[in-house]
Amino acid sequence: MIGNFVSTRFNYILGWARKYSLFHYPFITACCGMEYMSTAASHYDWDRFGTGWTRFSPRQSDMLVVCGTISHKLAPVLRTVYDQMTEPKWVMAFGTCTVSGGIYDNYAVVQGIDRIIPVDIYIPGCPPRPETVLDGLIKLQEKIQKQEQAWRWKKRK
Amino acid sequence: MEKKKVIEELKKKFSEKIKEVSVQFGDEILHIERDSLLDIVQFLKDKPYSYSMLLDLTCIDYKGQEPRFEMVYHLFSIPNVQRLRIKVGLSEKDLRIDSLASLWKNANWLEREVFDMFGVDFKGHPELKRIFMYDGFEGYPLRKDFPLRKRQPRIQMRK
Ligand code: SF4
Numbered sequence: 001m002i003g004n005f006v007s008t009r010f011n012y013i014l015g016w017a018r019k020y021s022l023f024h025y026p027f028i029t030a031c032c033g034m035e036y037m038s039t040a041a042s043h044y045d046w047d048r049f050g051t052g053w054t055r056f057s058p059r060q061s062d063m064l065v066v067c068g069t070i071s072h073k074l075a076p077v078l079r080t081v082y083d084q085m086t087e088p089k090w091v092m093a094f095g096t097c098t099v100s101g102g103i104y105d106n107y108a109v110v111q112g113i114d115r116i117i118p119v120d121i122y123i124p125g126c127p128p129r130p131e132t133v134l135d136g137l138i139k140l141q142e143k144i145q146k147q148e149q150a151w152r153w154k155k156r157k
Numbered sequence: 158m159e160k161k162k163v164i165e166e167l168k169k170k171f172s173e174k175i176k177e178v179s180v181q182f183g184d185e186i187l188h189i190e191r192d193s194l195l196d197i198v199q200f201l202k203d204k205p206y207s208y209s210m211l212l213d214l215t216c217i218d219y220k221g222q223e224p225r226f227e228m229v230y231h232l233f234s235i236p237n238v239q240r241l242r243i244k245v246g247l248s249e250k251d252l253r254i255d256s257l258a259s260l261w262k263n264a265n266w267l268e269r270e271v272f273d274m275f276g277v278d279f280k281g282h283p284e285l286k287r288i289f290m291y292d293g294f295e296g297y298p299l300r301k302d303f304p305l306r307k308r309q310p311r312i313q314m315r316k
Contacts, residue, residue, distance in 0.1 A: 073291045076312050107298045107307055108290075115314045 019141040020050030025061035030068030032095035044130040095147035208232040221303035256282035274299035
């Protein structure tokens with residue numbers, strides 16, 4: 001009983017810590033990158049919401065921000081970047097291109113990055129406005145808070 | 158140098174090789190025979206015409222017509238501030254043309270692009286291989302008969 005209580009509280013605290021220190025890796029390939037920049041830079045400043053550091057190494061980051069068109073030529077690269085990230089990790093699909101392929105329904109473009117890697121939050125828009133992105137970010141944080149957290153000594157069910 | 162004069166001298170020198178001269182949007186278009194491309198372009202590149210800049214080189218697919226493909230070259234003369242367009246028809250059965258990579262360095266990559274997208278074979282090109290699409294891609298995606306949604310993934314898709 002008390003063990004359950006402790007582990008639930010610990011789960012809560014971990015979730016709280018994780019949602020407010022989302023080191024992110026920007027995987028930017030196209031025009032959505034501009035909107036990522038304006039969201040991340042001082043004007044909209046998503047650091048206010050705890051998306052602190054931009055790590056340019058997938059091994060040090062918790063959130064993969066995929067901005068822009070992903071072509072079939074690039075798909076293995078994105079897959080490798082995702083595989084290199086350490087747990088826990090979340091993926092944000094930023095812009096219509098990453099959500100569904102967007103306006104590019106042709107031979108070259110992957111129709112949504114969820115065909116390559118699992119996605120936690122979808123942000124539509126071509127490109128999405130920074131407010132939309134912040135809204136998506138807060139939704140992702142809510143999701144992280146509610147999630148079952150994993151930690152090293154946790155008993156596996 | 159007047160543009161009219163350039164065309165006149167071209168006609169004088171390569172009379173039987175030039176099929177037609179037309180004007181569109183104020184720029185002349187030369188329709189020429191395939192085998193004379195290198196000679197004509199070299200002639201234009203030399204002084205006094207000095208069409209020394211290759212602005213662009215591309216291909217068009219007119220499916221259902223003969224010749225099906227058409228190569229388009231855009232030349233620019235810096236001293237005379239003039240543009241010239243050269244068009245060469247290519248039939249589907251014999252999709253070959255001389256490479257301009259020996260005359261202009263930028264033709265190298267432009268021709269690789271045309272090879273990648275249309276499958277035109279450039280004679281004398283130093284390194285003719287795909288530039289945009291990956292190795293193992295089959296077909297030429299900008300041809301009109303390439304299926305629009307035919308995708309060739311490189312890795313296993315999740316769904
Ligand atoms: S969703 Fe729109 S803005 Fe974003 S990468 Fe695609 S085309 Fe560009």
